[in-house]
Amino acid sequence: MAELATPPPPPTPAPAPAPKPPANVMPPEKAVPAGIRKVFAKHTEGTLLPNRLWPTDVWPNPWKSASYRRGALVLSALILAGTGAAFFLREIGVPLAALRETLHRFAEANLPQVPSWAAEAVWILAKALVVLHIILFNGLFLVWWERKISAHMQSRLGPIFTGKWHGVLQTAADGIKLLLKEDAAPKEKDSWLHSLAPALVFVPVLICFTPVPWGRDLEAANLDAGVLYIFAWAGLSVLGIVLAGWASANKYSLLGGLRSAAQFVSYELPRSFSLVPLIAIAGSLSLTKIAGYQEGYWFGFFPKWFLFYPVVGQISFVIFLIASVAETNRTPFDIAEAESELVGGFHTEYSGMKFSIFFLTEYAYVLLASCLLTTFFMGGGAAPLPFLSVLPSWFWFLGKTLFFMFCFLWFRWTFPRFKIDRLLDFNWKFLLPWSFVNIVLALPYIYLWKL
Amino acid sequence: MLELANLGVFAVVAVGFAAVALMIAWIVRPEVAEEGKLTPYECGMPAQGSTEIRTHIRFYTFALFFVLFDVETLYLYPWAVQARSAGLPGLAAIGIFVGMLFLGLLYAWKKGALEWE
Numbered sequence: 208m209a210e211l212a213t214p215p216p217p218p219t220p221a222p223a224p225a226p227k228p229p230a231n232v233m234p235p236e237k238a239v240p241a242g243i244r245k246v247f248a249k250h251t252e253g254t255l256l257p258n259r260l261w262p263t264d265v266w267p268n269p270w271k272s273a274s275y276r277r278g279a280l281v282l283s284a285l286i287l288a289g290t291g292a293a294f295f296l297r298e299i300g301v302p303l304a305a306l307r308e309t310l311h312r313f314a315e316a317n318l319p320q321v322p323s324w325a326a327e328a329v330w331i332l333a334k335a336l337v338v339l340h341i342i343l344f345n346g347l348f349l350v351w352w353e354r355k356i357s358a359h360m361q362s363r364l365g366p367i368f369t370g371k372w373h374g375v376l377q378t379a380a381d382g383i384k385l386l387l388k389e390d391a392a393p394k395e396k397d398s399w400l401h402s403l404a405p406a407l408v409f410v411p412v413l414i415c416f417t418p419v420p421w422g423r424d425l426e427a428a429n430l431d432a433g434v435l436y437i438f439a440w441a442g443l444s445v446l447g448i449v450l451a452g453w454a455s456a457n458k459y460s461l462l463g464g465l466r467s468a469a470q471f472v473s474y475e476l477p478r479s480f481s482l483v484p485l486i487a488i489a490g491s492l493s494l495t496k497i498a499g500y501q502e503g504y505w506f507g508f509f510p511k512w513f514l515f516y517p518v519v520g521q522i523s524f525v526i527f528l529i530a531s532v533a534e535t536n537r538t539p540f541d542i543a544e545a546e547s548e549l550v551g552g553f554h555t556e557y558s559g560m561k562f563s564i565f566f567l568t569e570y571a572y573v574l575l576a577s578c579l580l581t582t583f584f585m586g587g588g589a590a591p592l593p594f595l596s597v598l599p600s601w602f603w604f605l606g607k608t609l610f611f612m613f614c615f616l617w618f619r620w621t622f623p624r625f626k627i628d629r630l631l632d633f634n635w636k637f638l639l640p641w642s643f644v645n646i647v648l649a650l651p652y653i654y655l656w657k658l
Numbered sequence: 659m660l661e662l663a664n665l666g667v668f669a670v671v672a673v674g675f676a677a678v679a680l681m682i683a684w685i686v687r688p689e690v691a692e693e694g695k696l697t698p699y700e701c702g703m704p705a706q707g708s709t710e711i712r713t714h715i716r717f718y719t720f721a722l723f724f725v726l727f728d729v730e731t732l733y734l735y736p737w738a739v740q741a742r743s744a745g746l747p748g749l750a751a752i753g754i755f756v757g758m759l760f761l762g763l764l765y766a767w768k769k770g771a772l773e774w775e
Contacts, residue, residue: 430664
């Protein structure tokens, strides 16, 4: 009892360990050059923001981490390997044409009982399947890329585990998950239209890819009215979105669908008007001919891309770029599915495969818009400098398209969303009048100077 | 003709993909019936009324403007392709046509038809 009564000796307070500075602290004077620091200080004085660009005592200097350096190394190696492969593969349009000839001759020689158009039908079917797989792979890649870019722009990691290397297989895993998801929708929905809407959104996008020239002699079909054809089919997608909104039996879906229709039809106008100067200068509606017209160099080194036609090219480019972002329903023009206002907009009541078809289509339209920007304004597969044409045209087309796709993802994480009245005002009172003015500005290029 | 064949085959492949994807999902997905899942999702509150509501007249106005100007595109593109060979008479004709529509846009603007109220 006595033992229990004696209180235990009071614990001696352990000396608090001195705060240890992180290993890779860099004094701000060294981290940022003096000039930049001065400018930066002017804006941060009296605020809680750190007086330096990258607070190395809070976040470590990323370039000191082995993971960052390894990532940079792997990326450079990938780009180098791609360039090398492109250099040795050369133009793939030529061997593909030879392959088609071989197929025709094989059919003529060995299968006399089948009609002569069957070989061509098989060839076109193969082309359509290749384009379909480009769209599917683009969806897998772009969703992952967008998640990585958005994560890194917000100092996060993004998908990191699935597929070992930086979560590359994340989208594939998500796709399998979506396939196995239950289809939960209100019982008041219009069942038939509810299922038809995703199909109606997807079908036009594949058809839109028919005249896209992926490189020299690498288009599925050289359509004479290619530009008109693409705009006509792309316009059908909005029907699917309105239908999805209507069939869902949800007021937010309905509003999302209607807003989307208003936005889509409005931005279609400056988008098509901005191309009139280009069509008049190139004298054709065929994408292949438009891309071909921009080959060659001014003064022997400056590419003859439409983007570089003084004044007219730049106005056209800006209008077309803005309208393209609006047409793909992406931020800052995503009022159709504004998460913070309309739950999920027109696809609120969609889940599983139906939802993933909407998702796939959105990313396919990003690819289409990037391909069109490349074809119309950056000369398609034309090399930026004469000596760089040792690399094949499809390599340059791919590079420029990837650049524009990056821009689309970049916009999403840079600009806030428009309100619907501002959005329509911007279109009808700014873009549309300027696209008219642009046609007038282009007249000298059409009639006087042939650049 | 060959180009139109392309269109047909692409359309068949697109429809086929959409149909097959939806059908596979229809076969493999589970169906666990539950009352809550079958109600509209409107911010978590029970939905009030039906969706067959009146919508704003503005949507109709913008659709009308769209039809007007989209038809204009349809006339502008053929002119643009033949702009050089049509020469000055062609330019004058299309100038009058586009100018009238542009005046129409200015009139609608002045009248306040482009305002979202």
